[in-house]
Amino acid sequence: MHSQNSNGLLHLTQADPEDSALTQAFLEAARILRTAGEKLDFAPAQNTIHRGQRWSSIHAYLRPALGRPNLHVLLDTLVTKVLIKQNTTIGVEIQSPDGHKQSIHAYREVILSAGAINTPQILMLSGIGPWQQLEQYGIEVIADLPVGFGLHDHLNLPLYVSITSPVSVTLSKMQRLPELWQYMTHGKGYLASSAILGVGSADPDLGLVLFGLGSTHEGLLRDIANFKSSTFRGLFPFSQNTSQEGFVLLASCLQPLSRGTVSIRSVDPTQAPVIDPQYLIHPYDVTCMTKAVRLAVRVVDMAPFQILGAKLHLPHLDECRHLVPDVRNDVYVECIVRTAAITGHHPAGTCKMGSPSDPATVVDPLLRVRGIAGLRVVDASVMPTPISGHPNSVLMAMADRAASLISNS
Template identity: 30%
Template sequence: MTDATADTLSAISSVQAALSVLATLQLTAYRYPPDTALTNSTEYDYIIVGAGTAGSALAYRLSSDCKKKVLLVEAGSYPPFESEMPLMFTTTPKTAFDYDTSSVNDNYTAQNLQDHIVSLTQGKMLGGSSNIGHMIHVQGDPHDYNNWANILGDDTWSYENVLPYFKKFENLIDVDLLATKYANLHGTDGLVKITRQIADDDSFYKEAFEELGHKIVDDTTSLTSSLGVSNPLLTIGDNLRQSSSLCYLAPAKARSNLHVALSTTATKILIKDKVAVGVQVVTSSGETLELYANKEVIVSAGAIHTPQLLMLSGIGPKSHLEEKGISVIADLPVGENFMDHTVVVVVVQMEADTSTPPATNPFEFPVPMTTLYAALNASQTYPDYQDINLLFPHDSAAMMQLCANSFKYSHDVCNKFAEANVGRKVFLAVHNLMMPKSTGKVLLASTDPTVEPLVYTGTYTNEYDLDLMTESLMDFAKVLETKNFKARDAKLVDTGLCTGLSGREFWKCYSLAMSATMWHYSGTAAMGKVVDNHLLVKGVSNLRVADASVMPTLVSGNIKAAVTMIGERAAGFITGD
């Protein structure tokens, strides 16, 4: 068989080359505030570094007061037009719109990914990773936020008290769901439209999990437990991806008090007598400027670049900063506690299929999808693992794009999946742990801000996670024995990585061999350690962090909704709303 993975990557490269030409036309620029021409020493009330998921929300909320002058600094530019189309999310990694940071090879995990490293895809554009992610909207389990409240000793972050901030930005437009009990747990007049896609075949797969004792639910959002199998909520509305840029920055286009500086990199937070007074930036023309904030500097650059900027500014672990020759302003564990949802991908070969697949709608998620949240302990109300289950037709280019260009599995692995997909449907499960105990760290590779930091993922550094992944995969694999899967001649696709092993030994081997990322980086400026309960950096006044880096623990599910909530919450702290 030909190298299907090489063919896929070549095809994607050709598409990316064509799209890069279109990107020069800036076809989405008309939606957004114009690029600001910066002048040295200009003063603003607030300077926000990073126009991603949380930063866009902050910019909208803070600039709603026309008396406040807000500067939003973004290293990228306008999102490309294809980012608005839900179908095309697999084309964005490794382009100008992706930071394309890579992990440090630990010679243990990720060894069956391309180059034996994790490609830490992150959006570099207005809207950040909300323009590059997979559009699943999930609040998380109430236990997640109640745990935050316990860790911090502050009910501010309990589920009861964060729910209003979810509802503030949500606009549930799914008519059927609005007629259920779940409607009360969602907003209906927020800026971000959310809905579901339900395919004809979905009930077949949900019933298979129901046979194993999992509940079929309309929505896993709940005041008590998020367990069950459902069609997930998606941030898709009006035939467009509901990114933070589209939902928050586009409506603020005409605000004269909101200034957006594109292709501009913040290189240092200006701190005087332990008070943040502004930022140093390098503009698209290479000019270095100093800009000042009369009220606050808010860093929303994400869990990799927020710690980089803080450390470059003298806020971080004393020994590391001194090693780099950086004067220490605040000795804090910045960059530590790096978290991500640990992932392995499982592919099941399903029934023979020679039918012609219907044309793909570019304005919808490309394939049928269900999600399962499950606990290994029957008495536990919150999930140990999540499965995002995707059904691909025979000979699917989309499946190969996901394997080769999103997860970036090796050619050998993806070719095995391609072989199984010839003339047969495949069921692909993205299986990930909700609360891994392993943590990694982000360190400076250089004092040069243009050099990407070192990211040590820390995957499986705590043996508990490898054991839990093994047990949870064994639990998930029971679906192969259900009547629905047997009726379709379902078979686990052999990657060739754990040949000769069976049972628990096989799944432990598989857990390690197929380890990858869920792109849910967080925790590197955690509340209680680096920032206080109102997200203010300890030991430095007028400096706040608002993005995934402030999470003390992960949440149970895809993190975009939680990060948006953090942006909304930070705006509330600042404005007193």
């Protein structure tokens, strides 16, 4: 890894092909495929890492501002609803851990930034949402808007590739005393890396992420991905081997057309909302994911990876055991995608931004909730379509733009 820019608020690092044989092979494989006529865009991965830790927006923006007299942060506090009077926002209701509720008055505006899952929940509990659902729970309808619709997310199918060259991150390497010392004293080494080494895209809407982790240990990773044990072992044949060299390619569809919903299950704000992502409900997404899997196979088959002794291990899953593992078989690929693909944790779209004349719109281009004065939404829920990649930087740019809009209003 090398630092790309540390002059701003964020610290960016980028995988260095000169230090990573896997990144180098990834880029070289793409070059060969482009020479053969494929439209590809592969690049070293960028990370927001500083001194061995993820440098998030909390580090970059919130912590430097904590001492300001006009900022007060409440911890362990739940926003239960937005308070609205005559279609004008007057504040918010909050609840402390002991159940005590109180109201906070807003002099100008309320900026709702609870994410693509909780923002629609708060709006619906406040009386802003589909009237049928609100009336079902006895909530007074203040604005009948399509809140909670349009949920989109990226799916990733992990494909494990074993290699014979000692160039990946393994658990046995990370557990060595010199590595622990390097991390604790200098914030460097394997433990200071995300192990994400490369990202790539190809027409149409195909995405790949190179994850340079050879040790896919079940005890560490299975619960994180919420896999059944049998599924995990079917994906990662060396899941008990702490020294196995290899990497994972995440195959993804960057612009899925499937749309899900977020809805409330109760008027109790502590009850989690109902999330129905409806992954792969649109046939295009199945086709797109199938092509992404086949792209991963082609990349691994290129000479730069074969020199490293690369062998891709197609998933052997109980649900697909009646099918011969063959990426040329559409039925087999669809089966492994439907069984083992996991969320990219990029939910968005549940409070769509768009033209006020569009009936699917919840917020206008200035992020104001339609028909409600003094209320804006600034988070991923306003994104009308998916970002072709990780939305982190886009959301920060959105927040920066929103700050300008609010300051100048």
